[in-house]
Amino acid sequence: MNSPVYKKNKSSATQNTCTLCAPLGASVVFKGVENSMMILHGGQGCATYIRRYIIGTCREPVDIASSSFSETEVIFGGEFSLGKAIDNVIAQYHPEVIGIATTCLAETIGDDINGIIKKYNAKKNTGVHLIPISTPSYKGTHIDGFNAAVYALCDFFAQPGTKENxxxxxxxxxxxxxxxxxxxxxxxxxxxxxxxxxxxxxxxxxxxxxxxxxxxxxxxxxxxxxxxxxxxxxxxxxxxxxxxxxxxxxxxxxxxxxxxxxxxxxxxxxxxxxxxxxxGREPDSVLVQDRARLIDSYIDGHKMVYNKKTILYGDAAFVSAMARFSCEIGLCPVCIATGDRSASLKKLVADIEWPSAQKPHIVEDADFTDILELSRTLNPDLVIGNSKGYQLSCELGVPLIRVGFPIADRIGGERILHTGYKGSQELYDRIVNTIIARSQESSDIGYGTY
Ligand code: SF4
CATH class of the missing domain: 3.40.50.1980 (Nitrogenase molybdenum iron protein domain)
Structure with a gap:
């Protein structure tokens, strides 16, 4: 039996979006390139919004420049202001690479950043690599912007060579x-x-x-x-x-x-x-032992997690991985939601063996209003996702296990380990302990029923 697919009322506007904006993803990517800077082509507010989310999760200084549109740029185009922004960033930061991502406004007025950068390079030849990325947020999410920036970097820099290790x-x-x-x-x-x-x-x-x-x-x-x-x-x-x-x-x-x-x-x-x-090598003893410990902990904790109904949300690749993990440990996902529009979540979870005959609802292009409306009918025990779901968990009266990005309402979001046997172990322990704590809270004797 196929999973029921929740039909969003397409006539309604998105409320409390489940995604972030496309240039945010591109900005995070350029934080992962040595000696690079990011310029957002558009209004200053976009840079502030993006910095707020990245700094809120990572608690590190994050500078993002802007070509700082005013009414003049909106009417006549932002070529001059982008040139000025590039000059300023080179003078102040001395980067080797600058990513230039478009905001909604620059995309709406149709500024040709590829053309502007070509002209700039022909005129100034600064030696700094300028990499344009088209990131209209009305068409894509932070994940689309992230993937577009990674693609642009490979497209720009990768070269043939001798294979090494x-x-x-x-x-x-x-x-x-x-x-x-x-x-x-x-x-x-x-x-x-x-x-x-x-x-x-x-x-x-x-x-x-x-x-x-x-x-x-x-x-x-x-x-x-x-x-x-x-x-x-x-x-x-x-x-x-x-x-x-x-x-x-x-x-x-x-x-x-x-x-x-x-x-x-x-x-x-x-x-x-x-x-x-x-x-051509076998895994080392550390990996082997981490794996063995993880399986051992599954045995120890299975009766606590078994069949607990879970709401999962996040970007499609991550949430589908969380769905696989949830089923592996015995949780019962009842709703799996993503704000992504370009990746088919339904396809990504198609081969998962669900623990219950009742398949989870799969919601694509979701916002938190959709997820809440559906979740109220599902009687969940847990919500698993980023900190944007805090209100959802409060409305449902169930705990939120914070994973993914952003984690803006706690410290250490950048240090949450999700991957590998070790990360899965940390996640597993957090999930089980949250369930135990909840049971303990409602116990007269101060112990859970486990
Ligand atoms: S206007 Fe567009 S680019 Fe700017 S912050 Fe909003 S969604 Fe992001």
Missing amino acids: NVGIFPGFLSAADLRHIAEIVRSFKLEPIIVPDYSQTLDGGVWKTYHSIAPGGTGIARLKLLGSVRSAISFVTDQVNDAAGLLHARFGVPAQYLPVPIGVKATDSFVDTLKTIS
């Missing part, structure tokens, strides 16, 4: 802790990961002794160039339009491997098996 990793929008852990797993197979983007330091760094106008860290130009000669490109991304691994395959013959985000035993096994094949 490098593996290209396109992780999608994960936490800084996830990026560090994924790199650690790849290196345990004696392979060198080229992660695009890698904001594991820039968005989760230490204390500085001296001020840096651009945070240290990120994947540098030399490594981006090597993407054309990696032994394999591993992608956890489901976007078929901005498919960076597909680009490397088509242009340089790099084998492209598409895997689910490695959350849970099965999905992490797929990642580990792929690395085994590429490297």
Whole structure:
């Protein structure tokens, strides 16, 4: 039996959106490129909105420049102001790379940023790499902007070369802790990961002794160039339009491997098996022990999680991975929702074996009003998603397990580990303990029923 697909009332406006804006995704990607800056072509408010979300989750300084539209640019176009913004950013930050993403306004007036950048380069020849990314938010989400920026970087920098021990990793929008852990797993197979983007330091760094106008860290130009000669490109991304691994395959013959985000035993096994094949090595004892501990904890906690009804939401690739993980540990997803429009969530979850004969509702292009309306009829025990779902969890009177992005109402959002056996273990413990705490709260004797 197919999953019921919730039909959104298309005549109604989106309320309390389940996604963020497209240039936000592109801005996060450029935080993962060494010595780079981002300029948003459009109004200043967009840069403020985006900075608020990134800083709210990562608690690190995040500078995003703007071509700062006024009425003049809206009427006559923003070529002059974009040129000025590029000049200013080069003078103040001295970057090697500048990403230039369009806001809704620049897209609406039809500014040709490719043409503007060509003209700018012809006139000034600064030596700074200027990379345009079209990110209309009325057409796409933060994930579309993220994937478009990763694609643009590969398209711009990747070059053919001699194959060495490098593996290209396109992780999608994960936490800084996830990026560090994924790199650690790849290196345990004696392979060198080229992660695009890698904001594991820039968005989760230490204390500085001296001020840096651009945070240290990120994947540098030399490594981006090597993407054309990696032994394999591993992608956890489901976007078929901005498919960076597909680009490397088509242009340089790099084998492209598409895997689910490695959350849970099965999905992490797929990642580990792929690395085994590429490297010809067995997983090291740390990975083997992490896996064994995770399975042991599933046995310990299964009676607490079994059949607990769960609402899941987030971007399509991430939420489908969370759905797989939920089923693996015995939770019963009753609603799986995404604000994405371009990736078919229904297809991504089609092969999941649901624990109950009652299939979950799959909601695409969802907002929180849709999710709440549906969830009220489903009597859930838990909500799992980013901090934008806090109100949803309050309305439903059930706990929220914070995962994904943004986590703007807690500290440490950038340090939440979701991936690998280790990250799955942390997630599992948090889920089980939340269920136990809830049971304990309603107990007269101070203990749960477990
Ligand atoms: S106007 Fe568009 S680009 Fe600017 S913040 Fe809003 S959604 Fe994002």
